[in-house]
Amino acid sequence: MTTCATLTARLGDISFLNCAPIRWGLADSGAARQAELVSAPPERLAGELLSGGLDISPVSLVRYLRHADDLCLLPGIAIGSDGPVRSCHIVSRGPLDDLDGRVVALSAASRSTTALARTLLEDAVGVRPVYRSVPQDRQDGSGIPAGAAAAVLIGDDALRLYADPPRGVTVHDTGALWREWTGLPMVFAVWAVRRRFAEACPDAVREAGAALTDAVARARSHPVEVAAAAARESGRGGAAPLGPAVLLDYYRALDYSLGDRQLAAIQEFALRAAGRAGTPLHPLHPSVRLPAPGGRT
Incomplete structure (x- = not known):
């Protein structure tokens, strides 16, 4: 049975440094203490989302386009760039x-x-x-x-x-x-929601989406602090740490927005890359929108 308690959706988190600003923002707002956050590489997160182990997660754009019948697109947030992406x-x-x-x-x-x-x-x-x-x-x-x-x-x-x-x-x-x-930006990953969860718990989905977009805004307002925290994170597990200046440059290049230009870029990618992704890619269609307010919570 699907549970819909506020901000207790099971959220995925890409364990790469591209999501470090969002982790920082969720911690800064206190949302990280309320959410059930699962960190893993993107392919593992996609498997968990599609199997029902997660409710909302960032997934590669190809994974979303392959499974658009089972997933909804969370508005307003993605991982991309409008030019160099650095990673x-x-x-x-x-x-x-x-x-x-x-x-x-x-x-x-x-x-x-x-x-x-x-x-x-x-x-x-x-x-x-x-x-x-x-x-x-x-x-x-x-x-x-x-x-x-x-x-x-x-x-x-x-x-x-x-x-x-x-x-x-x-x-x-x-x-x-x-x-x-x-001439378009590139969207590498999007946040997707299991369609059944979105239909059963639209208010929980909207609150999770608001927490994520707020996390991005908080991180954008504190670039030096975010870069310093990410530099410390980069040295965990024995990896060679990256300097804050490298990460500051990286986060200036990344674009976490999902507006009209990004949606147009997704359509363009779906058309151009359709023969190279192993299975068909479904262009965006109206059913990607989340259910209207007032659903069961």
Whole structure:
């Protein structure tokens, strides 16, 4: 049986640094103490959301577009960029137009960026690489596995590589490439709600959405504090910490909004990337809207 207590929806949280400002904002407002927050990589969160383990969660754009019949789009919040994103790259040892017939390693941790990278390489650059899905690994420092000429890299590993690119490797920011090609922002992830939960508990969904958008606003108002907190977070688990200046630059690049331009960009991505995502991508349609106020709570 679905429970609808206020702000007790089971919320997903991407454990990468791209969501550190939202974690900071939720803590600052006190909402983090009320919500049941589950932190994990995006693919794990998507599985939990689709299986009913979570009610609301950020998921990759591809995951949302594949499952739009079962999910609603939470208004007003996303993860994207209007230009460089700093943490979603194609990394190569040569020009992208030299990749025709060569191996490009696709991160198994990524859905949206791998589909975006394939679309950019094939339609914008005009090459036809050979793709190989591999676990994301930067053990050699480059992010490019042995036998590959290039690789798709996302998340904190990609951000670290952007901040300190190794010699002989070129970092191609997919957000910048998409903006140059289409003139649109890129949306990499959205917050989605299980449709059954949205229909049963619309007030709980709206309150969770308000808490998340408030968290973004709080983080935007305190950029130095957020960058310092994220720098401390970046060193956990034995990882090399990132400096506050790198993270301040990163959060200036990220766009957490979901307005008309972002919705247009989602439509454009769904059309252009449809053949590269493994299964069909459903364009946005009216049913993505949340139920009207007054539902059962």
